[in-house]
Amino acid sequence: MRMKRNVQPGSGMRRYLSLLSFSAKPHDNRPVSSPEFPLPQEIVDAIVDQLEDDQASLAVAGLISRHWYQPTRERLFRHIKLGDRQPQSRCRLLLQLLQQGPSLASYMKELTLVEDPAVYSHSAHESWLQLSSYTVKLLPLLTSVTHLRIMCHYRLNWSILPTTLQAELYDMMARPSTTHLSLSKVHEINFTRIAQCRNLENLSLRRVSGPPPSPTGIDVNNFSTLTQKLTGNQGLRFLGVEDCEDAVQALLAYARHSGTPFQPAVLEVGTGASEAMASALKSLFSFCGPTIESYTIRQPFHDRLSPFVFEFGQLPRLNRFTVSLHAESFHHSFTVLLDQLSNLAESGTTWPFAIFTLELNIERRSVGRDISRVVDYQAKANSQVWERLDSILSSPAFPNLAQVAVFFGVVNSTVSELAWTTAQGRVIRKMPALSRRGLLVLRISRRPPAS
Incomplete structure (x- = not known):
């Protein structure tokens, strides 16, 4: 009670x-x-x-x-979200509440700061955070926050924020209570400060970058200015990265310099075609690949699947492998995926993962107004891809395989339940080997258009 x-x-x-x-x-x-x-x-x-x-x-x-x-x-009050509407008023009222009743902070576990283009301009040089005098006073009072997110729909240059606010945010990241940190489209931030946060268990960095090169040649991520006893995020379990080569290289450089373990067990990668990101991922796989047990390749909406994300040779403990694709680039992405899996099957060695999950995301914006053609396009016209996937994953190269899950995530669907059920049956019939072994799981999640 x-x-x-x-x-x-x-x-x-x-x-x-x-x-x-x-x-x-x-x-x-x-x-x-x-x-x-x-x-x-x-x-x-x-x-x-x-x-x-x-x-x-x-x-x-x-x-x-x-x-x-x-x-x-x-x-x-568990999740405080500021910036999507009336941020000044909400910050001021929340500050007043905490000043009047500090115990209220014990309920506030998640803090999300957002930049919403529907409310503010698209300029990277303007932010409600730089204008709010309440935020810097509010942050020290949020003493129980475990999840910190800074999410920008366009982009935010960290350098435009007042130095006092930057300091408070860095301090919040480093608190023992802060275990989850997510940054999206935040630029010119010092990743060395993040690398020192030994409290973090979950770190997500998406489309972020570090400061520009200094005209004096001084590296702002230079470790010589830090304390002699360097510590890193030794308890990090989940790492999510997307288009953030600066961050990856800084995290690895700090781990090498400090000598602290950097051993995430769960890795999620957003794909892209950047050569710099390809190089960063190669370094990441080389450094911490032996500790990764679960690996997810997630395809952003406008990006194509790139072969460099398939570095299985450096993931000896991989148990779960997930690929999330968009229907818009289905043909190209699925071809890349099947080619890479085929290379594994023909490599002459065995691969340890037990669970393979394929997520296919279908949205009306992907296929136009007539979403019904997706049923035919995915399940009938391209049926050979399912046959090939069935053949590859039935290879002796995957002796530990215990489940192959195929998920269709359908958003704004106007297609009847019967049509999707029919499509589901077609896919299952094209994968007989996995079906006979009881390994195949196929599910369709439908979200109809908002009324």
């Missing part, structure tokens, strides 16, 4: 809750009071549990009475 406190939200709390969703606005500023016949607390808790992902309903429920306020605020 949870410990309950007789707490009612003040006007500042009600204003902040109303900002969580435009549809979750309290009626006027009337005081919250207990209903005449309150529900038992066990029923309230059960209802709140069912509203786990419904922020608008949670915000409204938290305004009903003290019986609802206490259990809802843990869920409402």
Whole structure:
């Protein structure tokens, strides 16, 4: 049983809750009071549990009475997202709430700072973060954050942020409590500071870059200015990288210089055709390939699959292998994939992975208005690819193979359930060897157009 406190939200709390969703606005500023016949607390808790992902309903429920306020605020405040709308107002109100009730910070586990082009300009030299005087005061109060994300839809130049804000963000990254860090489209950031964060268990770096070369020839990632006892992220388990050769090379250089282990067990790579990224990945595989147990190749929407991401020769402990493709470039990407798997099958050696997963993402923007042609295109016109995949993975080169999973992720689908079921049957019939051994799992996930 949870410990309950007789707490009612003040006007500042009600204003902040109303900002969580435009549809979750309290009626006027009337005081919250207990209903005449309150529900038992066990029923309230059960209802709140069912509203786990419904922020608008949670915000409204938290305004009903003290019986609802206490259990809802843990869920409402677990993930703080700033920047998508009214960032100044939300930062100011959140700062006021934490100054009035510091214990509220214990519920705040995830912080996401976003740059939304729908709200702000597309200039890399403008950011609400550089203009907000509240953010730098807010960050030190968020003492329980475990997940920090800085996500930009366009790009953000780190150098434009006030130095005080940069320092607070670096400090948050290095806190013992911060175990997950995600950066997307953040540029001119010092990756050596990130490499020193020994607390990190999960690190995701997507389309990020370091500072430009110094005109004085001084490397901002020079380790000589750091403390003598160098430490790195020794507990890192997951590493996700995409178009971030600066980051990869800096992380590896720091690991070599400091002598600390850099041994992620799970690696996710976003593909691309950059020669610099190919070189960085080659170094990454060489340095930590022996520790990688799960490897995912994820194809960004506009990029083609590149052969250099198939460095299986340096992944002796690989157990799970996943490839995620887009239907838009299905023919090219699938050809590359099958060629690389065929090379493995004909190499004269055996490969350890037990689970192979192929994800095919199909969206209306990939195929135009008539998404129904995907059924025929994928399952019928290109049926030979399924036959070839079946033949390759049935090779003695993969003796540990226990499952081959094929997932179709269909977004904005106007195709009937019957049509997709028919397509599913066609694919299964084209892969008889794996089907007979009971290894094949085929699933279609459909998300219809929003009404």
